[in-house]
Amino acid sequence: MGKMQNTAEERLKISPREYRKLVQKKQPRPPLARNVVLAFLGGGTVCLSGQLVSDAFVALGFSQEEATNPMVVFFIFIGVLLTGFGVFDRIVRYIGAGITVPITGFANSISSAAIEFKKEGTIAGTGSRMFMMAGSVIMYGVVTAFLAAVISAIL
Numbered sequence: 001m002g003k004m005q006n007t008a009e010e011r012l013k014i015s016p017r018e019y020r021k022l023v024q025k026k027q028p029r030p031p032l033a034r035n036v037v038l039a040f041l042g043g044g045t046v047c048l049s050g051q052l053v054s055d056a057f058v059a060l061g062f063s064q065e066e067a068t069n070p071m072v073v074f075f076i077f078i079g080v081l082l083t084g085f086g087v088f089d090r091i092v093r094y095i096g097a098g099i100t101v102p103i104t105g106f107a108n109s110i111s112s113a114a115i116e117f118k119k120e121g122t123i124a125g126t127g128s129r130m131f132m133m134a135g136s137v138i139m140y141g142v143v144t145a146f147l148a149a150v151i152s153a154i155l
Helices: 002-012 016-026 034-059 064-084 090-099 102-116 122-129 135-154
Strands: none
Touching: 002 016, 016 090, 034 064, 034 090, 064 102, 090 102, 102 122
């Protein structure tokens, strides 16, 4: 009986490379065409909504340039609201990358971290952890804006 166990154990021993091949072989393929279409439609819906919100602010008397700021704030608010109610992640699972356009995705990353670490306290939890995911986005945004300003000043 001891010899049978050794034989079974030996058969179960596979290299990491063989295991990866086995997993790739057994793993279901994602429906690529469906995902692309849903991401396109989801992103298009977000962009269309942005244009409609911007047009609504123009109709309220804002100039086209001035309407951009409240439109951005509106989408940040919507992203935070959907995250707070637990709906954002469900939408992302269905639509995919289409909903994670920079404004709503940024709002989701900050608010979800703030909600997750709320129990650690206001400063140590929410305050310090809420920019954990978004910190790199903020840093690259500031650096890019600085470089764009320098190039604009030179030209």
